[in-house]
Amino acid sequence: MSQYDLGLKGERLAEAYLIEKGYAIKERRLRTRGGEVDLIASRQGILYFIEVKYRPDGRLGSGLISISPRKKQSLLSAAGEYLAKTPSPWRLAYLEITRAGIRFHEDVLHEN
Secondary structure, eight states: OOHHHHHHHHHHHHHHHHHHTTOEEEEEEEEOSSOEEEEEEEETTEEEEEEEEEETTSOTTTTGGGOOHHHHHHHHHHHHHHHHHSOOOEEEEEEEEETTEEEEESOGGGOO
């Protein structure tokens, strides 16, 4: 399975998880001049710009490290372009899927 296909599989699993938890999927693989966001979901009036990491052989927590300052800036730039057209309260989020399960970080900007 290619990295691209692996990424798509992870995003489909992430979507199913989010829908089960009451989120509505608004966009998939949003590409802007500033960057790309894997998923945009909403719940209770808040938009979530979600980076998905699918690491079937990894351990929970290992993927969050992969959100470098550069990647975070790319996500923020893409979110800014989206929000310019659709203003809303928002959060930058991260969802990781590993052999141990799924972890959803709803607010990456304010986590320690």
